[in-house]
Amino acid sequence: xxxxxxxxxxAIMMTGTLAACGSTNTNDNAGSTADNTTSGTxxxxxxxxxxxxxxxxxxxxxxxxxxxxxxSVQGVDADIAQAVADKLGVELKIVDxxxxxxxxxxxxxxxxxxxxxxxxxxxxxxxxxxxxEYVTSSQMVxxxxxxxxxxxxxxxxxxxxxxxxxxxxxxxxxxxxxGDETTGSTIEKANVLQYKSATEAALHLAxxxxxxxxxxxxxxxxxVAANDGKLKVLDTKLTDEQYAFAVQKNQEDLLAVINEVxxxxxxDKVDELITKHMGA
Amino acid sequence: MNEWFAKVVSDFSxxxxxxxxxKLYFQGLGKTLQIAAGAVVLGIxxxxxxxxxxxxxxxxxxxxxxxxxxxxxxxxxxIYLTVIRGTPVMVQLLxxxxxxxxxxxxxxxxxxxxxxxxxGAYVAEIIRAGIQSIDKGQTEAGRSLGLTSGxxxxxxxxxxxxxxxxPALFNEFITLLKETxxxxxxxxxxxxxMATNIQNKVYNIxxxxxxxxxxxxxxxxxTQVQKQIERRLAQSDRR
Numbered sequence: 001x002x003x004x005x006x007x008x009x010x011a012i013m014m015t016g017t018l019a020a021c022g023s024t025n026t027n028d029n030a031g032s033t034a035d036n037t038t039s040g041t042x043x044x045x046x047x048x049x050x051x052x053x054x055x056x057x058x059x060x061x062x063x064x065x066x067x068x069x070x071x072s073v074q075g076v077d078a079d080i081a082q083a084v085a086d087k088l089g090v091e092l093k094i095v096d097x098x099x100x101x102x103x104x105x106x107x108x109x110x111x112x113x114x115x116x117x118x119x120x121x122x123x124x125x126x127x128x129x130x131x132x133e134y135v136t137s138s139q140m141v142x143x144x145x146x147x148x149x150x151x152x153x154x155x156x157x158x159x160x161x162x163x164x165x166x167x168x169x170x171x172x173x174x175x176x177x178x179g180d181e182t183t184g185s186t187i188e189k190a191n192v193l194q195y196k197s198a199t200e201a202a203l204h205l206a207x208x209x210x211x212x213x214x215x216x217x218x219x220x221x222x223x224v225a226a227n228d229g230k231l232k233v234l235d236t237k238l239t240d241e242q243y244a245f246a247v248q249k250n251q252e253d254l255l256a257v258i259n260e261v262x263x264x265x266x267x268d269k270v271d272e273l274i275t276k277h278m279g280a
Numbered sequence: 281m282n283e284w285f286a287k288v289v290s291d292f293s294x295x296x297x298x299x300x301x302x303k304l305y306f307q308g309l310g311k312t313l314q315i316a317a318g319a320v321v322l323g324i325x326x327x328x329x330x331x332x333x334x335x336x337x338x339x340x341x342x343x344x345x346x347x348x349x350x351x352x353x354x355x356x357x358x359i360y361l362t363v364i365r366g367t368p369v370m371v372q373l374l375x376x377x378x379x380x381x382x383x384x385x386x387x388x389x390x391x392x393x394x395x396x397x398x399x400g401a402y403v404a405e406i407i408r409a410g411i412q413s414i415d416k417g418q419t420e421a422g423r424s425l426g427l428t429s430g431x432x433x434x435x436x437x438x439x440x441x442x443x444x445x446x447p448a449l450f451n452e453f454i455t456l457l458k459e460t461x462x463x464x465x466x467x468x469x470x471x472x473x474m475a476t477n478i479q480n481k482v483y484n485i486x487x488x489x490x491x492x493x494x495x496x497x498x499x500x501x502x503t504q505v506q507k508q509i510e511r512r513l514a515q516s517d518r519r
Contacts, residue, residue, distance in 0.1 A: 100476055100480055101476075103480075103483055104479065104483055104484075104485075107483060123481065123483075127483040164385045166467075169477075169480075170476075170477075193385070193387075193467035194467055194469070194473065203378065204378070207378070207382045208382070208383040209383060209384065209385045209467075
């Protein structure tokens with residue numbers, strides 16, 4: 001009797017979860033078709049009506065975003081996002097979350113756009129749209145100051161194979177360390193230590209858990225600067241990639257506004273912001 | 281409806297079958313089980329030791345003469361229980377990983393130790409409660425029959441206590457198994473971490489659903505084991 005009851009309960013829970021997962025999907029579909037029919041003016045109007053625009057980020061990726069001493073999210077992305085908000089005449093609200101859940105959250109509508117030093121990749125493009133790029137970056141290798149690791153990309157890939165590589169989970173560096181071919185990596189069988197943030201990865205490189213970090217150029221420089229000579233970044237660039245803001249699919253109007261701001265900032269103004277936040 | 285069903289099917293096959301991703305879940309499951317099993321063993325050992333220290337200190341001080349070393353041991357146990365039960369397991373785990381196993385790359389050991397130490401505190405209280413739930417008359421009867429206090433504990437009190445604490449103990453093990461899902465924070469690729477990684481490829485919630493099913497099945501199995509043991513122990517029951 002009890003067994004049957006338990007089985008029935010399990011069945012109910014399963015259908016419940018399936019239905020829940022299905023309904024969000026159908027909502028997504030409905031939302032995007034609605035956007036299509038109204039030729040995409042809805043996104044910006046909805047934001048103006050709300051009076052705020054929500055930016056999703058992971059505030060552990062200096063200088064693009066970091067938590068300031070007062071607890072607010074600061075950084076290059078936050079500054080550009082503020083310009084977007086000003087252009088729309090709305091408040092900017094920044095939501096700090098794990099990097100590896102940003103794309104999903106954006107897709108689910110938990111924010112209006114993502115600005116997280118995010119590289120344009122094919123896989124992400126299937127899920128969200130990207131603005132024009134505002135920074136070009138590379139994956140870099142960070143090691144302890146006494147390390148004698150050096151060489152070009154191929155030499156580094158070979159040297160890092162089978163090593164303990166610390167990364168920020170869900171970033172290009174994570175995939176590169178895991179030998180993902182789409183990143184051009186030829187690393188084989190590395191032990192990838194996936195941390196929630198770049199700063200944690202730096203901590204565990206400094207204390208010897210990891211042999212190297214693979215991470216984007218600017219955060220690499222920032223964490224080296226923050227570790228008083230204990231770490232160094234190698235000169236070799238492992239990849240060439242572009243950062244951009246991400247928005248949900250079919251929101252061309254919002255994308256256009258962001259692109260205007262990005263065009264304004266790209267180049268000198270972004271470099272200025274990077275210098276400004278690098279010291280912070 | 282059909283469209284929705286097709287989407288669910290494609291989400292799930294994308295998250296489980298494509299690119300042999302199911303292997304990753306089982307790899308992660310192995311890690312989860314390794315951590316949980318290690319922590320359960322460590323937790324039981326710590327729990328029994330502490331429970332015995334506390335119970336015997338209690339008995340001795342009731343009879344008015346408690347040796348000093350026992351008092352000190354009891355104090356240490358009290359501090360341990362207060363600290364471990366007073367702080368979140370995730371904080372403990374991060375401290376152990378970054379502060380104690382400083383240069384050890386593999387987070388698995390840190391996770392086993394962390395969860396084991398945590399679980400030990402709860403197991404200790406469960407066992408202590410179980411021992412104290414046995415009527416004082418049982419101890420008195422054992423002692424009157426000429427058994428030493430150790431023999432009384434081993435042969436008379438503990439067998440009865442085990443039956444009483446079993447439901448609470450399994451409750452703790454089930455909680456522990458589920459708590460290991462935060463091991464991803466110390467770079468351990470447990471099943472949830474694997475699911476998050478797959479989620480970063482497929483961008484839907486199917487991997488999380490699959491993970492939930494894995495945990496659910498594990499807990500159902502544990503519940504069945506508990507029922508079996510309870511049935512065995514109840515064979516000589518006259519209640």
